Amino acid sequence: MALENKFSEVAENEFYSSAYAKFLSEKKLKGSKCKKCGHLSVPPKPICPKCQGSDMELVEMKGKGKLAAYTVITVGAPLMIEEGFDREHPYCSGVVELEEGVKVTARVLGMDTTKPDQIKIGTPVTAEYVEAMHGGEKKTFLAFRAL
Numbered sequence: 824m825a826l827e828n829k830f831s832e833v834a835e836n837e838f839y840s841s842a843y844a845k846f847l848s849e850k851k852l853k854g855s856k857c858k859k860c861g862h863l864s865v866p867p868k869p870i871c872p873k874c875q876g877s878d879m880e881l882v883e884m885k886g887k888g889k890l891a892a893y894t895v896i897t898v899g900a901p902l903m904i905e906e907g908f909d910r911e912h913p914y915c916s917g918v919v920e921l922e923e924g925v926k927v928t929a930r931v932l933g934m935d936t937t938k939p940d941q942i943k944i945g946t947p948v949t950a951e952y953v954e955a956m957h958g959g960e961k962k963t964f965l966a967f968r969a970l
């Protein structure tokens with residue numbers, strides 16, 4: 824019984840964003856799957872956005888998909904400027920549709936951001952885990968790289 828309690832406590836915590844960040848640092852992309860309706864969410868959510876069910880399980884994504892939408896950002900958030908992105912070095916933010924059928928927003932690498940019109944919707948991409956220093960702290964970010 825004690826073990827069971829411990830397990831459910833861990834399982835519940837897994838849905839919080841700090842846990843998602845930890846999975847990323849382990850180079851794992853995880854989402855939540857609703858046991859009631861099968862809806863997938865990445866990052867994981869404690870409540871199903873489709874049916875409001877709360878019986879969720881974690882599932883690991885393969886990290887493969889295709890570019891569904893993108894924007895090239897020349898004036899980035901302060902965190903991005905800290906990483907060296909600016910008007911001359913724009914970055915690409917995209918929506919990737921994973922093989923599992925769920926869409927996830929992330930930075931897209933390996934695109935020529937100075938020629939945004941050459942970036943093609945449907946480009947196959949694979950998940951990449953980028954480590955960057957933000958505010959003196961090492962963090963892992965999800966990105967996708969064009970194959």
Ligand SMILES: [Zn+2]
Nearest residue numbers: 857860871874
């Ligand atoms: Zn659901």
